[in-house]
Amino acid sequence: MAAKSYQAGFKRCYGGRLSNLSHKTTENEIQQIYDDWAKEYEKDVVVVARAIFHKPLAESLDEAIRRFLAGKEKDDVKIIDAAAGTGLVGVELNKLGYTNLCALDISPEMLDEAK
Numbered sequence: 001m002a003a004k005s006y007q008a009g010f011k012r013c014y015g016g017r018l019s020n021l022s023h024k025t026t027e028n029e030i031q032q033i034y035d036d037w038a039k040e041y042e043k044d045v046v047v048v049a050r051a052i053f054h055k056p057l058a059e060s061l062d063e064a065i066r067r068f069l070a071g072k073e074k075d076d077v078k079i080i081d082a083a084a085g086t087g088l089v090g091v092e093l094n095k096l097g098y099t100n101l102c103a104l105d106i107s108p109e110m111l112d113e114a115k
Contacts, residue, residue, distance in 0.1 A: 087114030
């Protein structure tokens, strides 16, 4: 029962985009899904799904960096944002003073949106 409820919520927020993903989905198929979704991604994730995780995630990373790299200037910290999508977390990290960011994503279209 919970699985159906979870799937219904996913479908409501993200349409049918993710409903056919499985362990058999190829890398090219995943890339195409996210390429096709790139222009609507932020609206779907932030506005519709209200998955506003990017700011607290960046703040948590900032806290960990300050704890484990104490004394290191933020400009000297190199951050690779894997699965960066449209760059929501990177934007928040930049607001916190991090300037040495590298975004990686399977979808070139998502990275185009991040620019």
